[in-house]
Amino acid sequence: MRPLSQTLLKVCGATGLGDIEAAAAAGADCVGLWHGVPGGPSELALDGLAALVAAARPAGLLPVLVTFLADAGELAAIVRRTGVAWVQLHAYQPPAVVRALREALPAEVGLVKVLHVDEAGGCVERPLIGAYERAGTDLFLIDTATGDGRIGSTGAALDPGRLTALLPRLTRPFLLAGGLSAAGRPAYEDVVRHSGFRGIDVDTAARNRVTGRFGVPEIAALARAWRTGIPHTAAPAPAGGFPDHPRLELSR
Incomplete structure (x- = not known):
């Protein structure tokens, strides 16, 4: 199974085997799977x-649970039943949920906490960042919160400034998330150069505009642009190692 890339590409919202196949063929590293996102267009039943x-695992993709759920016991049971590798808390769960989940899960299961940045640059979780880190967060995901309160796969661009x-x-x-595209990569050069940057999370730009499903050319263009800085559609750059954080070296 291939190693995680130096610049991770996570495509979010798979709902069928065709999405898994497209993501793997185009060079994605991780696939986001929605459960516990009420009314979400990519919501999956537990069996799905x-x-x-x-x-995902035999295809070389790291499966990530994307959820609004806030019950640590329920989430731990879902992890045990499904075998997801990471849990992405994509709503406003407090640090206490992260701590309880960290204590309930094996060390190799990664915990991702989303930080929501609004159109004015405010982040409601900003005062809690240290508490999230102490509670056991392994990785943050910075995403957009729209003016009307929508969060998660909104397609709304995040201003790098x-x-x-x-x-x-x-x-x-x-x-990094929030309306990202292959063509928009140059605007984020300063963010990409930051020592903490590990990759991107994309939904809208990973999809074929006609079918609405994950598209190989679309995902490959994202992989090339964000891994090489060249915003043209082509095969993704070869995957490299990802040694920076032990819990990010998860079995896949």
């Missing part, structure tokens, strides 16, 4: 989640 986790005040507060690595 388990089936896609089982398909709004991150300058937030990034120095992080002592854990982070992924």
Whole structure:
């Protein structure tokens, strides 16, 4: 199974085996699987989640549970049943949930906490960043919160200039989300050069505009642009090692 890339590419919202196959063929590292996202367009029943986790691993993809759930016991049971590798807390779960989940899960299961940045650059979780880190967060994901309160796969772009005040507060690595595209990669050069940057999380730009499903050319273009800085559609750059954090070296 291939190692994780130096610049991680996570595509989010797979709902079928075709999405898993496209993500793997195009060079993605991780696939986000929604469960516990009420009304979400990519929401999976528990059996569907388990089936896609089982398909992702042999395809070389790290399966990530993306959830709004906040019950640590329920989440731990889902991890045990499905075998997901990471849990991405994508709502406003407090640090106490992260701590309880960290205590309930094996050390090799990664915990990702989303930080929501609004259009003015504010981040509601900013005062809690240190508490999230002490509670056991392995990786942050910085995403957009829209003016009307929507979070998660909104397609709303995150202004790179709004991150300058937030990034120095992080002592854990982070992924970037929020309306990212292959063509928009140059605008984030300063973010990509930050020592904590580990990759991107994309939903909308990973999809074929006609079918709405994950597309190999679209994902390959993202992989090339964000791993090489060249925003053209082509085969993704070869995967490299990812040695920076022990819990990010997870079995896949």
